[in-house]
Amino acid sequence: MTEFTLTQIATALGATLEGDGEIRVSGAAEPASAGKHHLALAMDPKYGDGLAQGAAQAAILWQGADWQALGLKAAIFVPRPRYAMSGLTTLMDPGPEIEPGIHPTAVVHRSAKIVDGAAIGPFVVIGREVTIGADARIASHVSVAEGSTIGRNALILQGVRIGARVHIGDNFIAQPGCVIGSDGFSFVTPEKSGVENVRKSLGDQGETAQQSWTRIHSLGGVRIGNDVEIGANCAIDRGTIRDTSIGNGTKLDNLVHIGHNVQVGDDCLLCGQVGIAGSSRIGNRVVMAGQCGVNDNIFVGDDVIAGGATKIFTNAPAGRVLLGYPAVKMETHIEIQKSLRRLPRFMKSLKQDK
Numbered sequence: 001m002t003e004f005t006l007t008q009i010a011t012a013l014g015a016t017l018e019g020d021g022e023i024r025v026s027g028a029a030e031p032a033s034a035g036k037h038h039l040a041l042a043m044d045p046k047y048g049d050g051l052a053q054g055a056a057q058a059a060i061l062w063q064g065a066d067w068q069a070l071g072l073k074a075a076i077f078v079p080r081p082r083y084a085m086s087g088l089t090t091l092m093d094p095g096p097e098i099e100p101g102i103h104p105t106a107v108v109h110r111s112a113k114i115v116d117g118a119a120i121g122p123f124v125v126i127g128r129e130v131t132i133g134a135d136a137r138i139a140s141h142v143s144v145a146e147g148s149t150i151g152r153n154a155l156i157l158q159g160v161r162i163g164a165r166v167h168i169g170d171n172f173i174a175q176p177g178c179v180i181g182s183d184g185f186s187f188v189t190p191e192k193s194g195v196e197n198v199r200k201s202l203g204d205q206g207e208t209a210q211q212s213w214t215r216i217h218s219l220g221g222v223r224i225g226n227d228v229e230i231g232a233n234c235a236i237d238r239g240t241i242r243d244t245s246i247g248n249g250t251k252l253d254n255l256v257h258i259g260h261n262v263q264v265g266d267d268c269l270l271c272g273q274v275g276i277a278g279s280s281r282i283g284n285r286v287v288m289a290g291q292c293g294v295n296d297n298i299f300v301g302d303d304v305i306a307g308g309a310t311k312i313f314t315n316a317p318a319g320r321v322l323l324g325y326p327a328v329k330m331e332t333h334i335e336i337q338k339s340l341r342r343l344p345r346f347m348k349s350l351k352q353d354k
Contacts, residue, residue, distance in 0.1 A: 002026065002092075002094065003024040003025065003026045003037075004024065004025055004026075004091065004092070005021060005022055005023065005024055006019075006020070006021045006022070006023050006024075006025070006039075006058055006074050006076060007021035007022070008091075009025070009039065009076060009088065009091065010076050012087055012088075012091050013076065013078055013084050013087045013088060014087075015060075015076045015077060015078045015084065016076070016077040016078075017074065017075075017076055017077075018067060018074065018075050018076075018077070019058070019067065019068075019072065019073055019074025019075055020058075020073050020074045021074065023057055023058050023073060023074050024037070025037055025038060025039040025058065026038075027039070027092060028040075028041055028088060028089075028092060029041070029054070029056070030047070030050065030054075031047050031048075031049075031050030031051045031053070031054050031056065031059065032050035032053040032054050033054060034051075034054035034055060034056035034059075035054070035055050035056070036055045036056070036057060038054075038055075038056050039056065039058055039059065039060065039076075039088075040054060040056035040058070040059035040060070041059070041060055041085075042059045042060065042061055042062070042065075042070075043060055043061065043062055043078070043081035043082075043084075044062055044081070045062055045065070048065070048070060051070050051071065051072070052070075052071065056072070057072060057073045057074065058072055058073060058074040058075060058076070059072055059075055059076070060075070060076045060077075060078060060081070060084065060088070061075045061076070061077055062077075062081070063077055063079070065077075095137075095155070096137070096139055096155070096157065098119040098121050098137045098138070098139055099119060099121070100117075100119045101119065101120070102114070102118075102120040103120055103121050103122045103123075103124070105122045105123050106120045106121070106122065106123065106124040106125070106126070107124070107125045107126070108120070108124075108126045109126060109127050109128045109129075109130065109146075111128050111129045112126045112127070112128070112129065112130040112131070112132070113130070113131045113132070114126070114131075114132045115131075115132060115133050115134040115136075115152070116134060117134045117135040117136075118132050118133070118134065118135065118136045118137070118138070119136070119137045119138065120132075120138050121138055121139045121140040121141075121142070122140040122141070123140050123141045124138050124140065124141070124142045124143070124144075125142075125143040125144070126143075126144045127143075127144060127145045127146040127147075127148070127164075128146040128147070129146060129147050130144050130145075130146065130147070130148050130149070130150075131148075131149040131150065132144070132150050132154075133149075133150055133151040133152035133153070133154060133170065134152040134153070135152055135153045136150055136151075136152065136153065136154040136155075136156070137154065137155050137156070138154070138156045139156065139157045139158045139160075139176075140158050140159075141158055141159045142156050142157075142158070142159065142160045142161075142162070143160075143161050143162065144162045144166075145162060145163045145164040145166075145181065146164050146165075147164050147165045147221075148162055148163070148164065148165065148166040148167065148168075148181070148221075149166075149167050149168065150162070150168045150172065151168055151169045151170035151171070151172060151226065152170045152171075153170055153171050153172075154168065154170075154171070154172040154173070154174075155172070155173045155174070156172070156173075156174045157173075157174060157175055157176045158176045158177075159176050159177045160174045160175075160176065160177065160178050160179075160180070161178075161179045161180070161181075161182075162174075162180050162181055163179070163180065163181025163182055163221075163222070163238060164181060164221070164238075165181065165220070165221030165222070165238065165243075166180055166181040166221055166222045166223075166224070166238075167221065167222070167223045167224070167243075168180075168224045168228075169224060169225045169226035169227070169228065169248070170226045170227070171226055171227045171228075172224065172226075172227075172228055172229075172230075173228075173229040173230070174229075174230045175229075175230065175231050175232040175234075175254070176232050176233075177232050177233045178230045178231065178232060178233060178234040178235070178236075179234070179235045179236070180222055180224070180230065180234075180236045181221065181222045181236065181237075181238050182235060182236070182237055182238065183217070183218045183237065183238060183260075184216075184218045184237040184238055184239065184240055184244075184259065184260025184261070184278060185237065185259065185260065185278070186215070186216040186218070186240055186260055186278065187213035187214060187215055187216065188213070188214050188216055189211045189212070189213060189214065190211055190214070191209055191211060192208075193208065193211070194206075194208040216240060217240075218237065218238040218239065218240055218260060219239075219240065219241055220238050220239025220240055220241050220242050220243045220244065220260075220261070221238050221239065221243045221244075222236055222237075222238055222239070222243060222244045222245070222246075223243040223244070223245045223246075224245070224246045225245075225246060225247050225248035225249070225250070225266070226248045226249070227248055227249045228246055228247075228248070228249065228250050228251070228252075229251045229252065230252050230256075231251075231252050231253045231254040231255070231256060231272070232254045232255075233254055233255050234252050234254065234255065234256045234257070234258075235256075235257045235258070236257075236258040237258065237259050237260040237262075237278075238260060239260050239261045240260050240261055241261075242261060244258060244259075244260060244261055244262050244263075245262075245263050245264065246258070246264045247264060247265045247266035247267070247268070247284065248266045248267070249266050249267040250264055250265070250266065250267060250268040250269075250270070251268070251269050251270070252270050252274075253270060253271045253272040253273075253274070253290075254272050254273075255272050255273045256270050256271075256272070256273070256274045256275070257274075257275045257276070258276050259275075259276055259277045259278035259279075259280070259296070260278045260279070261278050261279040262276050262277075262278065262279065262280050262281070262282070263280075263281045263282065264276070264282045264286075265282055265283045265284035265285070265286065265302070266284045266285070267284060267285045268282060268284070268285065268286045268287070268288075269286075269287045269288070270286075270288050270292075271287075271288060271289050271290045271292075271308075272290045272291070273290055273291045274288045274290070274291070274292045274293070274294075275292075275293050275294070276293075276294040277293075277294060277295055277296035277297075278296045278297070279296055279297045280294050280295065280296055280297060280298050280299070280300070281298075281299045281300070282294070282300045283299075283300055283301045283302035283303070283304065283318065284302045284303070285302060285303050286300055286301075286302070286303065286304045286305075286306075287304075287305045287306070288306045288310070289306060289307050289308040289309075289310070290308050290309070291308060291309040292306045292308070292309065292310045292311070292312070293310075293311045293312065294312045295311075295312060295313045295314070298312065298313070298314060298315050298316075299315045299316070300312060300315075300316045301315075301316055301317050301318030301319065301320065302318045302319070303318055303319045304316050304317075304318065304319065304320050304321075304322065305320075305321045305322070306321075306322045306323070306327065307321075307322065307323040307324075307330065309325065310322050310323055310324060310325065310327045311324075311325040311326055311327060312326075312327045313326050313327065314326075324336070
């Protein structure tokens with residue numbers, strides 16, 4: 001178990017240290033459950049009382065806290081506690097155990113190029129003309145199909161499936177079970193289907209002939225920028241002709257689905273169970289909370305924020321904050337909900353007035 005001095009931690013965080021910097025800790029814990037070798041995380045005054053219940057000698061505290069009065073031997077002060085968590089957890093996370101080199105059970109095509117420093121785990125399958133960048137780490141039971149490239153310093157965890165013609169930048173992280181580069185969900189009927197008729201009429205199917213769905217194959221690929229993270233069990237479809245793309249710095253939570261031909265910009269945050277239908281374009285720095293949905297063939301502008309379960313059916317202008325089904329401006333949605341709550345009382349008053 002790796003230990004760190006408080007001086008090492010404060011230096012890594014760019015934080016202020018007071019007290020004994022030689023105290024060593026091997027992990028972090030909530031104040032009430034912290035042991036002697038833990039660094040307690042009491043970054044808000046509401047967590048201060050928990051320090052007396054635990055046994056921590058040192059803590060990360062809120063600005064202005066009296067660490068000596070709290071019974072500590074040392075304290076670290078950070079200006080932005082949640083941001084400090086990113087540095088602390090990076091320092092203390094040992095990462096997955098993937099032995100350097102290529103495991104004997106891995107199957108690597110003779111035309112594949114694996115740059116020095118890569119670690120390839122058990123039962124990995126790497127296809128024809130695949131390139132794996134320097135210092136990449138690939139855990140067990142991953143497959144990478146023909147013609148794909150993965151940049152340097154990638155971390156690809158257990159059971160990830162990367163399809164053909166997928167191009168991924170540097171510092172990529174893929175959580176277990178995600179699928180990148182599956183075929184797009186694209187089918188057509190010989191004559192106009194009921195769905196096409198409804199799109200035109202906005203309500204009436206008209207006459208529809210009995211006919212079967214015919215597959216449109218996916219000739220495109222997926223292109224992913226640098227510093228992207230894909231959550232567990234995500235699904236990202238290949239493009240029909242052009243590539244599906246995800247920009248630099250974008251993060252996808254678990255169970256996100258990106259349809260074929262979708263273009264997602266830089267530094268977006270797509271939370272659990274977000275679904276984006278085919279050929280939509282998502283701008284930069286867009287945030288979508290859990291279970292948001294985006295209709296096909298529309299545009300969501302830069303810096304849009306959509307609250308949980310919002311359904312976006314039409315183009316959304318840049319900077320808009322959205323909520324509801326269908327999506328409206330957040331302040332409009334709040335007014336609608338207030339009116340709905342008043343509706344039973346209003347209807348009752350109408351009956352009484354008759």
